[in-house]
Amino acid sequence: MTARREPAVPVAPGSVPGLGHVPALLRDPLGFLGSLSHLGGVVQIRLGPRVVCVVTDATLVHTLLVALAHDCPRGAVQSTLKTAFGDGLLMSEGQAHRNRRRTIQPVFGPDRMAAYVPVMQQVAEERVGRWQAGQPLDVAKEMNHLALEIVTRALFGARLEEEATLAFHRALPDMVKGQIVQSLYPHPAFARVPLPVNRRFDAAVRVLNRVVDQAVGSTGGQAAADGTLTALLRGAVDPVSGLPLTEADVRSEAITMFGAGTETVSSTLTWLIQELLDHPEAAARVLAELDEQLEPDADLTPEALDRLTYTRSVAQEVLRLHTPNAFLMRTATKQVELGPYTVPAGTELLYSLTALHRDPALYPDPLRFDPERGQPGSAAGVGRHAFLPFGAGKHKCIGEAFAWAELAVAAATILRRWRLSPIPGERAREVVWTAVQAQGLQIRIEPRTDDRRPALPALAALSAPAGVGLVVPAGPVVPVGAAEVSR
Ligand code: HEM
Structure with a gap:
């Protein structure tokens, strides 16, 4: 027997004959994946x-993701989307990906943020301005609408009809469920079997395509507005063929942005609200910072957002603890060395950014929300590679700067305008498909007048360990004080 230089890849215990670890993965995906790191x-x-x-x-x-990116392109989780949406940035590889990324990059350049932030603020102001005091508010649903509208208006210069927005949000869960189930099939052909999950996936894809057509076509046949992604794509030329991109290409990229850039942001915002309700001291610091750093009625700018350093560390801790991307995959196209392990050609590789960010070896007491943990790579913080909510390497999130700005604009707009209080019995619940969603945060909205602003202890009495909701008070836009988000 030949001695091995490398350690053999350990095998996880608990495999069920015929099914392997699928039951464990479906039962408690993050718990199961998190349990593997000690092996x-x-x-x-x-x-x-x-x-x-x-x-x-x-x-x-x-x-x-970085050194082996060339030899380990994307795997099954993303491939299911390729069949549905074509070769958008999220699905393409190699030279085609490089060309497309180069074409799209200017839309996400740092200079574009100055144009996007006012649009984000306007959309957020309009949406929170429609909230009705005294009525229940479903935070996840509101954040879904907000994130979709921001992408539609900022990137595409378009507006969706309310019906299309609702259809999009109804269809998205079926698509992500189908995506994860199809990625577990023993053979891709199973996706064509008329199982309910496949049928719902196909129907969802049709709906999403119709909605996206509205976004890229809603300029009524006229040229898309300058600076929009639609205009950029319609003006782009394929560097290989020298031909303009097809309408199918434009649609693929549009659906990629809607798919990649809405639920990620909306679930992060929902968790951010949940965590602020759970941590009144952090909420008080955010509010004090907003009050101190932002003029009451001034427009937001990227420079103003840069001053919100504590708000940023809160958002960062939310992204660590509630990282949206639960499952991503790569496939080794040739034998590769991954640290001490040799991985043969053809191996499928799975990683969970969510499980990674909850590893106690990296983050002591990992489920504790603590915005003071320190910046990754800093002396007080964790290792350089321990914080990867936006991935790394050539497929690193192209929308990262857009997302940070969006989180800050949305948080600032909501918190400066409304006082948020919990409702007993209504908390965000973690639902894991390919993304970690925040579901079930049903909330009640109470009216508020400035002279009846309840003090923190009175609001604290409203809370119960199992219950968190949100109370949006009535009243004009006012700079808010430290007691206005409370548990
Ligand atoms: C909190 C918000 C967000 C998070 C956590 C996030 C996370 C990620 C991650 C982890 C990847 C890498 C996937 C991989 O390696 O396979 C990615 C890619 C991508 N994201 Fe984001 N994202 C967010 C927001 C956005 C937004 C707002 C947009 C656009 C409006 C966007 C567009 C994209 C695109 C197009 C890709 C594919 C990039 C490529 O392959 O070249 N994302 N994102």
Whole structure:
């Protein structure tokens, strides 16, 4: 027997004959994936007949995404979307991806943020301005609408009809469910079997395509407005063929932006509100900072957002604890070395940014929300590769700067305008598909007048361990004080 230089990839316990680890993964996806890191930096699991290697170590995930990016392109989770949406940025690879990324990059350049922030603020002001005092507010739903509208108006210079917005949000869950289930199939052909999950996935894709057509076509046949993604794509030329992009290409990119850039942001915002309701001291500091750093009626700018350093660390801690991307995959096209492990050609590799950010070896007491944990890479903070909510390497989120700005604008607009208080019994619940969603935050809205602003202790009495909701008071836009978001 030949001695091995490399350690063998350990195999996760608990495989069920025929199904492998699928039951464990479906029962408690993040718990299961989180339980693997103590076995090794790469751990084998079985998904039915398929052997998949889970990369559990932050440095190895970074290696996979950066150093091995060429030899490990995207895998099954993303491929399901390719069949549905074509070769958008999120699905393409190699030279085609490089060309498309270069074409799209200017839309996300730092100079564009000065144009996007006022649009984000306007959309947020309009939406929170429609909130009715005294009525219940469904935070997740509101944040979904807000994020979709911001992408539609900022990137596409378009407006969606309310019906299209509702259809989009109804269809999205079926699409993500289908995406995860289809990625677990032993063979891609199973996606064509008329199972209910496949039928719902196909129907959702049709709806999403119709909605996207409205966004890219809603300029009524005229040229899209300058500076929009639509205008940029319609003016772009394929560097290989020298031909303009097809309408199918334009639609693929549009649906990519809607798919990648709405639910990620809306679930982060929902968790941000939940965490502020749970942590009144953090909420008080955010409000004090908004009050101190922003003029009451001034327009927001990227420079003003840069001054919101504590708000940014709160958003960062929310992104760590509630990282939206629960499952991403790569496939090794040739044998690669991943740290001490040798991974044969054809191996499917899975990593969970959410599980990574909850690893106690990186973040002591990982489920505790603590905006003071320190910046990744700083002396007080964790290792450089321990914070990857936007991924890394050539597929790193192109919308990262857009997303940070959006989170800050939305938080500032909501919190400066409304006082948020909890309702017992109504908390955000974690629902994991490919993304970690925040569901079930049903809330009650109470009217408020400035002279009846309740003090913090009175509001604290409203809260119960199991119950968090949101009370949006009535009243004009006023700079708010530290007691206005409370538990
Ligand atoms: C909190 C918000 C967001 C998070 C956590 C997030 C996370 C990510 C991650 C982890 C990836 C890498 C996926 C991979 O490696 O396979 C990614 C890619 C991508 N994201 Fe985001 N994202 C967010 C917001 C946005 C927004 C607002 C947009 C656009 C409006 C966007 C557009 C994209 C696109 C197009 C890609 C594919 C990039 C490529 O492959 O070149 N994302 N995102």
